[in-house]
Amino acid sequence: MRSSDIPEIRSLRLFESMSDSAFDSLMQAAYLQTFPAQLDLIREGDPADFLYVLTEGCVEMYARTGQRETTMGMVWPVGAFILAAVLKDAVNLMSARTVQKSRLLLIPASNVRSAFEADEAFARAIVTELAGCFREVVKEQKDLKLRSSVERLANRLIRFDREMGGTGAFDLPYDKRTLASHLGMTPENLSRAFNTLKPYGVEVDGSRIRLTDMKSLNGLARPDPLIDDRTT
Amino acid sequence: MRSSDIPEIRSLRLFESMSDSAFDSLMQAAYLQTFPAQLDLIREGDPADFLYVLTEGCVEMYARTGQRETTMGMVWPVGAFILAAVLKDAVNLMSARTVQKSRLLLIPASNVRSAFEADEAFARAIVTELAGCFREVVKEQKDLKLRSSVERLANRLIRFDREMGGTGAFDLPYDKRTLASHLGMTPENLSRAFNTLKPYGVEVDGSRIRLTDMKSLNGLARPDPLIDDRTT
DNA sequence: ACGATAACTTGATTAACATCAAGGAGAGGC
DNA sequence: GCCTCTCCTTGATGTTAATCAAGTTATCGT
Numbered sequence: 164m165r166s167s168d169i170p171e172i173r174s175l176r177l178f179e180s181m182s183d184s185a186f187d188s189l190m191q192a193a194y195l196q197t198f199p200a201q202l203d204l205i206r207e208g209d210p211a212d213f214l215y216v217l218t219e220g221c222v223e224m225y226a227r228t229g230q231r232e233t234t235m236g237m238v239w240p241v242g243a244f245i246l247a248a249v250l251k252d253a254v255n256l257m258s259a260r261t262v263q264k265s266r267l268l269l270i271p272a273s274n275v276r277s278a279f280e281a282d283e284a285f286a287r288a289i290v291t292e293l294a295g296c297f298r299e300v301v302k303e304q305k306d307l308k309l310r311s312s313v314e315r316l317a318n319r320l321i322r323f324d325r326e327m328g329g330t331g332a333f334d335l336p337y338d339k340r341t342l343a344s345h346l347g348m349t350p351e352n353l354s355r356a357f358n359t360l361k362p363y364g365v366e367v368d369g370s371r372i373r374l375t376d377m378k379s380l381n382g383l384a385r386p387d388p389l390i391d392d393r394t395t
Numbered sequence: 396m397r398s399s400d401i402p403e404i405r406s407l408r409l410f411e412s413m414s415d416s417a418f419d420s421l422m423q424a425a426y427l428q429t430f431p432a433q434l435d436l437i438r439e440g441d442p443a444d445f446l447y448v449l450t451e452g453c454v455e456m457y458a459r460t461g462q463r464e465t466t467m468g469m470v471w472p473v474g475a476f477i478l479a480a481v482l483k484d485a486v487n488l489m490s491a492r493t494v495q496k497s498r499l500l501l502i503p504a505s506n507v508r509s510a511f512e513a514d515e516a517f518a519r520a521i522v523t524e525l526a527g528c529f530r531e532v533v534k535e536q537k538d539l540k541l542r543s544s545v546e547r548l549a550n551r552l553i554r555f556d557r558e559m560g561g562t563g564a565f566d567l568p569y570d571k572r573t574l575a576s577h578l579g580m581t582p583e584n585l586s587r588a589f590n591t592l593k594p595y596g597v598e599v600d601g602s603r604i605r606l607t608d609m610k611s612l613n614g615l616a617r618p619d620p621l622i623d624d625r626t627t
Numbered sequence: 628a629c630g631a632t633a634a635c636t637t638g639a640t641t642a643a644c645a646t647c648a649a650g651g652a653g654a655g656g657c
Numbered sequence: 658g659c660c661t662c663t664c665c666t667t668g669a670t671g672t673t674a675a676t677c678a679a680g681t682t683a684t685c686g687t
Binding site: 543544545580581583584587601 | 673674675676677682683
Binding site for chain 1: 439440458459460461463464465467478479480482483485486488489511512515518519521522523525526527528529530532533534535536537539540541542579617619621622627
């Protein structure tokens with residue numbers, strides 16, 4: 164792998180506190196690879212052979228049963244995924260595919276597990292990471308069970324805006340079809356939900372969103388820090 | 396606390412591999428207490444002051460936003476809850492209340508965190524526990540997003556039956572109102588869903604359930620190991 | 628055993644959301 | 658430039674699930 168990529172991976176919270184020797188041996192076993200858009204990386208049900216670390220691009224986590232499919236989450240740089248399956252030496256519960264051209268570090272699962280055994284600091288960092296992942300999914304589940312689809316959209320828009328600088332104007336970070344699936348609705352209903360939000364100051368032009376009446380949008384969305392804050 | 400309770404807590408996967416000294420100091424700081432039914436133990440938004448370990452009874456995890464409330468999961472003996480919030484020294488994302496009279500071990504959060512710092516084996520056990528918790532929530536989310544309410548009920552009944560011996564007859568482990576909320580539906584719709592399942596061999600008499608045509612019930616439910624198996 | 632209370636069921640209605648079927652707008656290829 | 662294809666939108670319709678309103682059956686306490 165390119166040595167120029169190592170510092171940014173090293174700076175991931177997951178790796179920053181581990182010993183140099185453990186980190187180096189992990190990196191020596193790892194592959195850094197660039198993948199084109201829309202490429203399937205992992206398939207649910209398959210054994211978790213690698214821990215994936217995304218350094219550039221964007222990855223969609225999704226799941227299927229029977230004919231139905233849904234987006235479970237999006238991964239942004241620098242982020243790791245399928246950590247839980249790797250640690251439990253289990254099969255993946257979710258599939259993953261690139262959204263855009265993406266650069267990924269693939270660390271063989273067995274090396275991750277032995278680093279976990281050998282390096283105490285790494286084991287501890289994993290705990291923090293996993294606890295965070297768990298809490299994210301719990302928040303997603305609360306969002307799904309306690310809100311209507313229009314409320315979910317409104318809150319997601321507020322969150323996008325906040326994450327992208329809070330200027331009240333931003334581009335959707337991925338396409339509407341995927342956003343709909345992530346929010347647990349159909350593309351048709353996402354369109355209609357955007358129309359429902361028009362009176363609340365939500366202007367849509369392609370992927371460009373402008374929020375011109377945050378007060379009234381907040382009134383509808385009623386954001387809840389225990390669902391919408393990513394920091395806690 | 397009663398010393399007679401220690402062995403069963405010690406045998407929890409979370410504690411079994413930790414050193415005697417770390418375990419003893421955790422237990423010395425802990426309180427073992429019995430609570431009546433329907434008592435609120437923790438409230439979402441409050442700091443996670445204790446790690447809870449349920450040794451007898453049953454606890455419901457639930458969440459609220461605005462006026463709406465939903466059941467997030469049930470805890471059975473011997474099980475720990477709000478581990479993630481304790482480790483992150485964060486606020487609880489879920490509330491908890493006893494369903495029946497229950498016996499609980501309360502371990503101060505700061506002691507859990509220092510045991511986590513001091514005892515390597517404990518830190519590793521926590522990873523396994525957390526990875527398992529994460530995967531459980533992911534499965535719940537797939538269940539919610541990929542299935543209709545009737546399918547969710549059918550699969551839950553199949554799972555109850557399996558967990559309780561696979562005899563085709565069992566009592567619902569908690570009341571229908573809570574089951575409905577856990578499955579993401581109203582009590583009225585749960586009733587109707589049971590009626591929908593009657594032609595598939597689902598007989599209901601109060602809380603007594605009999606599954607008399609597993610083949611046809613499985614045909615409707617189409618259980619998926621990546622959603623319904625608790626072991627993987 | 629009795630009444631009071633809560634849990635559950637049923638039916639009627641409404642609301643939310645999905646599906647089906649076109650149409651239109653935009654991006655990329657040549 | 659135009660064509661093609663995909664993505665998105667809109668409207669009509671159908672399905673699913675929530676709500677409202679009684680009833681009915683259990684459960685609990687005395």
